[in-house]
Amino acid sequence: MDAVVAKQPILDKNKEVFAYELLFRGGDTGSDNFDGDKATAQVISNTLESIGFKNLTEGKPAFINFTDKLLKQGIPDLLAPENVYLEVLENVKVDSHLLYALKTYKEMGFKIVLDDFVFSENLISLVELADFIKIDFLAIRGSARKNIIEICLSHNPELKFIGEKIETHEDYIIAAKMGYDYFQGYFFIKPETIQTRESNSYEFSFFKMMEELNKAEPEFKTLEEIVKSDFSMSYSLLRIINSAHFGYDVKSIRQAIVLLGVDKLRKWSLLYFLKGLNNNKPDILFKTAVLRANFAETLSKYFSDDKSSNLFVLGLLSVIDGYLDRDIGDILEEISLFGEFKQALISREGKLGDLLSLIESFEKLNFKQCQQYLDKYSLNYDTISRKYINSLEKTEEIIEAFDNY
Structure with a gap:
């Protein structure tokens, strides 16, 4: 069974x-x-x-x-x-x-x-x-x-x-x-207040980094300048790229950025910033963000026809309004994120919107709603259960890695 x-x-x-x-x-x-x-x-x-x-x-x-x-x-x-x-x-x-x-x-x-x-x-x-x-x-x-x-x-x-x-x-x-x-309940995921306010310097670096990474052709020189402007970010990037997982011996920020590539750099940047923003938020919010990211990534073949789609990032961004206590639409405008990702994150439209809705119904133990999406995309409980457990294990590995670096 x-x-x-x-x-x-x-x-x-x-x-x-x-x-x-x-x-x-x-x-x-x-x-x-x-x-x-x-x-x-x-x-x-x-x-x-x-x-x-x-x-x-x-x-x-x-x-x-x-x-x-x-x-x-x-x-x-x-x-x-x-x-x-x-x-x-x-x-x-x-x-x-x-x-x-x-x-x-x-x-x-x-x-x-x-x-x-x-x-x-x-x-x-x-x-x-x-x-x-x-x-x-x-x-x-x-x-x-x-x-x-x-x-x-x-x-x-x-x-x-x-x-x-x-x-x-x-x-x-x-x-x-x-x-x-x-x-x-999931009150900790949602913003405590929705209002316009000034971003602190840490958030400002986040917006600059994500805006550049979401351009059609990000400039490595600009990315290098942003990373170098934050000593903690520079240190974290070099520690990650030189870890056993990647196996490099890198001394240059520019070399680290080139070796990682845009997709992996986008993942790392979001994880780095969310971990830092987590100082004033419950630890479970970061774990939820990483788990959603891993879960979304494991389900990509069912929900995305574009192999280049970074559904890990989609999962992470699904809680960004809870981190910044701001409207999700305003945040996405500032980081220049448009298209199907934006539609999915704001109004749960399209296949990617269905993916986020499936993950949220699974989180909330709403199996009736979850079943609707499983039927729509020819998935079954056994498949999604295995992928969820795999995502849990990978989440623990990522959190442990970021705690060490």
Whole structure:
């Protein structure tokens, strides 16, 4: 059976990754004979272990959804309590058998999470056992988001609360003020504010570099001058070009630029600048940018007829507005990026727009929307899962390389 796994970060108040939620789907989810319990158990016991928690969660806890049937069957016994938090789905039937199972898992060291929680009297026994409660910010509105915290704490003062589907910076601020401890959603990708402001010198170098690289015929002399104007950039470029990956012995910035070529230089430049801009942003934003870049590149044969298209760059640029807190259209104008890349980044038009939409739906665990693009481009879950896992591994290599250089 084909299986796919995706992950979504859960951040703390400092916007650092606390954990990842993992969600699994089989390739035959639309079949009338599909057994979700059996599929999840099979993926957990086989596929997940072959992928490895290290690749998926970087040593952070994994939140995994469980039905009441899987909990009663003892499936969590296959997993390590230090790696996994048991996420109890909202539609479970609360009975003595389920409560006994959850008490047993707590004694084993597992953390209990209540998913998509809406308070009712019959759920008090679950609240008393839980370690975390997740509140869906799309389903629960206004003061009810705070009231549910107060009610639950009266039954279990040790509870921690996670606001999920936090998609904007405003949602994050509201949730933090209401007393939420953790936040799940892609609010960290989007700009905190959209306004015109002066760029600092670092951003100015970024705009100059990207504008030159996006010209039909970039001037190596101009590129050399831009790199030389920033000592840190010069050092990073020479370290990268002289690393074991390239195997050169280069002492000249001009030689390094010529050897790399425009496409690789464009990749390196974006990675260099995003890593630097990341100082005031959560680390997960840089990881997300690099993962999107790798994922897009692995899918290029399905979405691009132009072999010269640098879809790695497309993936990186898909979060540039979140870095600069500016409108994406204004940014692309300043770096002279036009054509299908611009259409894809601004309005998700064309094949490349579909590619970004596929990646975003995959990130957000929206498998219904994801399936639409898989069908449109004759892809399947097995293919995209393998490419995603490969992208995860490559992402870790790139991040490690930039941390070293």
